[in-house]
Amino acid sequence: MAQYAVLVYADDSAHAPDATAADTASCDQHADELAAADSMLTAYALTPREMATSLRAGSVTKGPFIDSQQVVAGFYVIEAPDLDAALAIAGTNPVLREGGGVGVRPVHSGGVVERVGA
Secondary structure (H helix, E strand, O other): OEEEEEEEEEOOOOOOOOOOOOOOHHHHHHHHHHHHOOOEEEEEEOOOHHHOEEEEOOEEEEOOOOOOOOEEEEEEEEEEOOHHHHHHHHOOOHHHOOOOEEEEEEOOOOOOOOOOOO
């Protein structure tokens, strides 16, 4: 089956170091549902934008790489038979009801990359 990355866009991440279970409840419930359906392979929540550090040629700055109202708050990888099925799965993400969005992209390659010289 094909793999798809689902990028979650929101005003910020709910997963601050001091986040409570109530803060992340909708995210956790969605993850539990995808795991129960054997759709999700892996998921990562990112910390809030204030914790980001961005690099450009010759400079390091605090904050996200792109100055935008919404940022990538997290991402997960799902398996689906085709793009339509992946879109249906991604369409259940609660961020869509909470004013955010998701982007779905086919994963080009998977697996762990072995370090050169390791």
